[in-house]
Amino acid sequence: MNTTVYDKPKGIVSIGPGMRSGRIYDEIMDDGIVVTAGRISSVGAAGFIAGGGISYHWPSHGWGCDNVINFEMILANGTIVNANEQQNRDLWVAQRGSSGNFGLITRYDMRAIPYANPKVPLIWAGAIEYDWSAKEEFVNRWVAFTKRHALDMNSSSMLQFQYDTTSDKWQLATILSNTANMANATTLQPMISMDKQLGNGLRSDTMGNFTREFFTDANDKYHIWFTSTYTVDPNFILYTQEQHQLLVQQLRAALPPGTHFTSLTTHHAITPTAVSHSKGTNVLGLETRVANDTVGHLFLIWVQLETAHHEAIALPIVQAWHKILEHEGSARNINWNWAYLNYAHGLQDPVSMYGEENVRKLRKASNKYDPQGVFQRLRGSGFKIPVK
Numbered sequence: 001m002n003t004t005v006y007d008k009p010k011g012i013v014s015i016g017p018g019m020r021s022g023r024i025y026d027e028i029m030d031d032g033i034v035v036t037a038g039r040i041s042s043v044g045a046a047g048f049i050a051g052g053g054i055s056y057h058w059p060s061h062g063w064g065c066d067n068v069i070n071f072e073m074i075l076a077n078g079t080i081v082n083a084n085e086q087q088n089r090d091l092w093v094a095q096r097g098s099s100g101n102f103g104l105i106t107r108y109d110m111r112a113i114p115y116a117n118p119k120v121p122l123i124w125a126g127a128i129e130y131d132w133s134a135k136e137e138f139v140n141r142w143v144a145f146t147k148r149h150a151l152d153m154n155s156s157s158m159l160q161f162q163y164d165t166t167s168d169k170w171q172l173a174t175i176l177s178n179t180a181n182m183a184n185a186t187t188l189q190p191m192i193s194m195d196k197q198l199g200n201g202l203r204s205d206t207m208g209n210f211t212r213e214f215f216t217d218a219n220d221k222y223h224i225w226f227t228s229t230y231t232v233d234p235n236f237i238l239y240t241q242e243q244h245q246l247l248v249q250q251l252r253a254a255l256p257p258g259t260h261f262t263s264l265t266t267h268h269a270i271t272p273t274a275v276s277h278s279k280g281t282n283v284l285g286l287e288t289r290v291a292n293d294t295v296g297h298l299f300l301i302w303v304q305l306e307t308a309h310h311e312a313i314a315l316p317i318v319q320a321w322h323k324i325l326e327h328e329g330s331a332r333n334i335n336w337n338w339a340y341l342n343y344a345h346g347l348q349d350p351v352s353m354y355g356e357e358n359v360r361k362l363r364k365a366s367n368k369y370d371p372q373g374v375f376q377r378l379r380g381s382g383f384k385i386p387v388k
């Protein structure tokens, strides 16, 4: 369950569900290949890939799940099946993006992606932190970058805003990457060349090292995540940050004095190029949303707290706050009404947002492969297929 095996002639990496992203990259690096796993070392391949999966190779290879050639699974009746383009194709498609709704995945056979230079298995990436006063200009440059997605499928940029009670400071940062290991790619220049930088960690390094650099040891903490998606719009991103300041004020007022917490928002671009790689073989339902070259803005709020008691106080506040953003997005006519499953809170219902046709496919596959609904009724964790 926790092995990574590379079949060179077939170009397939077989990954056990117990593997975590950092180790996967380390183990296959010397073969000159990479797979679409997580960007943080501790992220498990199993849930990450089954629920979608945003890797550094998202622009060039699509979602993590788009790169699964075969799932080996144990169904509720104990049968072991393979789901791929030739065998149980309906299950293969349904399993790409719907998480744990059909069975226990015991092996993920993934497409091996060669490094630009397999003898130098590195990518070029790193974080840049900017002075808070740069945020308007940065957001405008970032949005312009997202719209040039078709020009450079190797580069990506995630934008993040963070508040921490310990420093009582707001931080603006981006994590940039170029998976072809090209330093200072032209498309990233507007962000790299921007003034007001407080720190710049850009360099060539191994995927494993980057996943460890961005790792935050947060297993003993309490996390509240909510996510939503909008058509990319600089004014709306800046609006989320005006609101973010209000959220922090509300949390400070509600939590006992001296409580430590951090509040982070991340912003990714869902580009038509990234979506195009699935060729209709996942159930995420994004094809129509990116029609006419529309770029999406995947929003995540992540509040991290020290105790379950603090989480209980903060949860209704963060949930209500996130609803305000969604309403504002709807009022501006940019709300996609789509939530990324791997970023969603248990109170959200991401699968229902995959679109009627995909939900129908999921119900059909569930009736066929799990007729007694074991994974709908008895499974304690994860998001279910909406009932009719």
Ligand SMILES: Cc1cc2nc3c(=O)[nH]c(=O)nc-3n(C[C@H](O)[C@H](O)[C@H](O)COP(=O)(O)OP(=O)(O)OC[C@H]3O[C@@H](n4cnc5c(N)ncnc54)[C@H](O)[C@@H]3O)c2cc1C
Binding pocket: 017, 038, 039, 040, 042, 043, 044, 045, 046, 047, 048, 050, 051, 052, 053, 054, 055, 099, 100, 101, 103, 104, 105, 106, 216, 342, 343, 381, 382, 383
């Ligand atoms: C610090 C951090 C960084 C992250 N970074 C990223 C990122 O860069 N990109 C991104 O896309 N996401 C990211 N995520 C979100 C991540 O993808 C999800 O948290 C995902 O659920 C992690 O999977 P897991 O296997 O570790 O978790 P688990 O809690 O073990 O699994 C989550 C769900 O997946 C399903 N599942 C797990 N194993 C199996 C299996 N063997 N068979 C069938 N179903 C299964 C189940 O429904 C389960 O409830 C990050 C999360 C954290 C905490």
